[in-house]
Amino acid sequence: MKFTVIMTIIAGLILAGMFYATEPIAKKNAAVFKKRAILSSISSMLDKPLKQMSDDEVIALFTEKMEQKVLNMKGEAVEGSAENLSMAAEAKLKEADRKLPIFIYNSKDGTVNIVGVYGNGLWDKIWGYVALKSDNKTIAGTSFDHRGETPGLGAEIKDDPTFAYRFIGKTILDDAGKYTSVSVMKKVTDGDHQVDGIGGATLTGDGVTEMMVRGIEYYLPYFQKNKN
Amino acid sequence: MADKEKTPLFGPKEKRLLWDPINDNNPITVQVLGVCSALAVTSLVYKSVVMAIAVIFVLAFANLITSLIRNYIPSQVRMIAQLVIIATLVTIVELTLKATNYAIYKELSVFIGLIITNCIVMGRLEAYALANKPWQSFLDGIGNGLGYGVILIIVGVIREIFGKGTLFAGSPIQMNIIGKSNDLVQYWINTSGDSMMSWYSNNGLLALPVSSLFLIGILIWWQRGKNKKLIDIS
Numbered sequence: 001m002k003f004t005v006i007m008t009i010i011a012g013l014i015l016a017g018m019f020y021a022t023e024p025i026a027k028k029n030a031a032v033f034k035k036r037a038i039l040s041s042i043s044s045m046l047d048k049p050l051k052q053m054s055d056d057e058v059i060a061l062f063t064e065k066m067e068q069k070v071l072n073m074k075g076e077a078v079e080g081s082a083e084n085l086s087m088a089a090e091a092k093l094k095e096a097d098r099k100l101p102i103f104i105y106n107s108k109d110g111t112v113n114i115v116g117v118y119g120n121g122l123w124d125k126i127w128g129y130v131a132l133k134s135d136n137k138t139i140a141g142t143s144f145d146h147r148g149e150t151p152g153l154g155a156e157i158k159d160d161p162t163f164a165y166r167f168i169g170k171t172i173l174d175d176a177g178k179y180t181s182v183s184v185m186k187k188v189t190d191g192d193h194q195v196d197g198i199g200g201a202t203l204t205g206d207g208v209t210e211m212m213v214r215g216i217e218y219y220l221p222y223f224q225k226n227k228n
Numbered sequence: 229m230a231d232k233e234k235t236p237l238f239g240p241k242e243k244r245l246l247w248d249p250i251n252d253n254n255p256i257t258v259q260v261l262g263v264c265s266a267l268a269v270t271s272l273v274y275k276s277v278v279m280a281i282a283v284i285f286v287l288a289f290a291n292l293i294t295s296l297i298r299n300y301i302p303s304q305v306r307m308i309a310q311l312v313i314i315a316t317l318v319t320i321v322e323l324t325l326k327a328t329n330y331a332i333y334k335e336l337s338v339f340i341g342l343i344i345t346n347c348i349v350m351g352r353l354e355a356y357a358l359a360n361k362p363w364q365s366f367l368d369g370i371g372n373g374l375g376y377g378v379i380l381i382i383v384g385v386i387r388e389i390f391g392k393g394t395l396f397a398g399s400p401i402q403m404n405i406i407g408k409s410n411d412l413v414q415y416w417i418n419t420s421g422d423s424m425m426s427w428y429s430n431n432g433l434l435a436l437p438v439s440s441l442f443l444i445g446i447l448i449w450w451q452r453g454k455n456k457k458l459i460d461i462s
Contacts, residue, residue: 004305011316018320022327029330151271152391152435159392161412200432 028055034083035062038103040143041114041129044168045107067104073097075221087118087127100218103129110134115219119211122203124148126157126211132172136223139182142167144208154204166195172216179220181213237363245367249375252457256379257448261347266380266444267437269339271391274399276384278332279339280377282325284370286317286343287352291369294357301358310353311344318343332398348372383443391434406430 032055039058043050046061053061070080073096082101090098103114111134118127128144142164144157157163167182171192174180184197184205197205236242255261262283269279290313294301301309322340325333333340343349352372357365388395393407393415404413406428408420419425433439452458 003300003302004308007309007312011312015316015319018323022323025327026323026330029327033330033334150436152430152432162410165412 031083032058035059037143037145038114038129040164041131041141042105042107042112043143044141044165045105045109045112065106067106069102069104071100071102071219071222073100073218073221075219075223075225087116088125091118098218100222102219102222105131112140113219113223115216117211117215119207119214121146121149121157121207122154122201123150126204126207128157128208128211130167130212130216132223136227137171137173139167139170139172141165146204149204150201153198153201156198156201157204157208160198163198170195179217181209181216183209183212242364242367245364246371246374249368249371250378251375251451252455254375254379254451255348255351255372256376256444257451258458259348259351260448261351262376263441263444265339265342265346266376266383267440269336270380270383270387270440271435271437272335272397273381273384273388274396275332275335276377276380278325278329279336280373280380282321282340283343283346283348283376284373285321286314287349287373287376288366288369289317290314290349291352291357291365292362294353295360295362295365298358306358310350314349314353315344335398348376379444379447382447383440386443387434387439390431391439393430 035058036050039046039050039061046053048057050058068082069077070082070085072078078099080099082103085099085101087101090100101116105112105114112131113134113136114129114131116127116129118125120126124147126144126146126149128142130142131140132138133140144164146155146158149155149157170182172179172181174193180193183194185194186197186202188194188196249255253259256263256266265279265283269275290310293313294310297309318341321343322333325336325340352369356368360368385395388397389405393405395403395405404415406417406419406425407413407415407430409415409418410420417425417428419428431439
C-alpha cells in the first residue's frame with residue numbers, strides 16, 4: 001500500500017512537471033504545423049521553399065502578410081480567429097450555423113484567398129486548403145491532409161507533392177460564370193475543371209472531389225460580395 | 229567493496245547482454261515480440277529510427293528503474309508497478325517528441341503511446357530486471373532495444389526504397405532514390421518517359437503494413453537457416 005502510493009505520487013509529479021515544461025512549446029509547434037499546412041497551398045508563390053523556412057520565419061510571414069477572417073455561411077465576416085477555428089468541430093454543426101476560415105495573403109501579384117475545405121476520404125476525414133487568385137476563380141495551389149487514408153494509395157494526396165500541384169491553374173467557374181468545381185478523375189477530358197487522380201486511390205479521389213465541390217461552394221457568397 | 233572491484237564494468241557477460249538480443253536472441257525475429265509496431269511504423273526509415281530510439285530509451289530506463297527498486301516492489305502489485313514505470317517513461321517520450329519534432333509526432337501518432345503495450349518492454353522487466361542488478365539490466369534494455377531497432381530499420385529501408393523510392397523521407401536528409409523525376413522532385417534514378425528504367429514502378433504493396441509481415445517472415449527464415457543455434461532440435 002505504502003509502495004503504491006509513493007510510486008503514484010512520484011510518477012504523477014514527474015509527469016505534471018514535464019507537461020507544464022513542454023506545453024507552451026508543444027502549443028507553438030502545433031500552431032506552426034497548421035500555419036505550414038496553410039502556407040503549403042501557396043508554396044509556389046513564396047520567396048523561399050517552405051521546408052527551408054524556420055518556425056520564426058513562418059510566424060513572421062503570417063503576421064506580416066496574412067490577413068485572417070472568419071465568415072458565416074452568408075459570407076459576412078464575424079468575430080473570431082480563423083487559425084483557431086476547428087473545421088472538424090464546424091462540420092458537426094448544421095450547415096447554416098457553420099463558420100468558415102479564410103486567409104488573405106497579400107502577395108506581389110495581388111491578393112490570394114486561401115479557403116479551408118473539409119470532407120470524407122475513404123476511411124476517415126480529409127481536409128485541405130485551396131488558394132484562389134485575386135479573380136476568385138483560378139486556383140493558385142492546394143494542400144491536403146488526411147487522418148487515415150491507405151499509405152501509398154490514398155495517403156498520396158498528402159505525400160505526393162505533385163498531386164497538390166495538379167490543381168494549379170484550374171478554375172472553379174466556367175466561361176459563363178457558373179460554379180463548376182474541380183474534380184479528380186481517372187481520365188481528364190476537361191483541362192479546366194479536372195485533374196488526374198492517383199492510381200489505386202479512386203475512392204479517396206472521389207472524396208477530394210466531393211470535398212472541393214462542397215467546400216468551395218460555401219465561400220461563393222463571400223466572393224460575390226468581394227468582387228474585384 | 230572488494231567484491232565489487234573484481235567484476236569488470238564491461239566484461240564478456242555485459243557484452244553478451246548487448247549482442248545476444250541483436251542476433252541470437254532477437255526480440256522480433258527469434259522471440260517474435262513487438263511485431264505490432266514493427267508492422268505499422270516501418271513504412272519510412274525516419275519513422276523507424278525515431279521509434280527505435282524511443283523504444284531503446286523506454287526499455288533501458290524501465291529496466292534500470294525496475295531493477296533499482298526490485299527489492300521493494302511487493303509481489304502482488306509487481307505488474308502494476310511495472311506498468312506505472314513504463315507509462316511514465318512513454319509519456320515523457322511523447323511530450324519530448326511533441327516539443328522537439330511535432331511533424332514526426334503527428335506521423336507516429338498512437339504508436340508512441342502503444343509502446344506501453346509493447347510485449348518486449350514488459351517481457352524484459354519480468355524476465356530480467358526483476359532478478360538482476362541495475363547496470364546489467366540497463367545494458368539488457370539497450371541490447372533488446374537495439375535488436376528491435378535493427379529489424380525496424382532493415383524493414384524500413386527495404387519498404388521505403390521499393391515502396392516509395394525515397395530514403396529518410398520527412399527528415400532533413402531526405403534522398404530521392406528512384407522514381408519519375410519532374411519539376412518538383414528529382415530522383416537519382418529517373419524512371420520517367422524514355423529513360424532506360426521506364427519499366428520500373430514503385431511496389432504499392434510495400435507501402436502497406438502487410439508487406440512488413442512478409443519481410444519479417446523472410447528475415448526469420450534467413451536467420452534460422454544461417455544460425456545453427458536457432459535450429460529447432462526437438
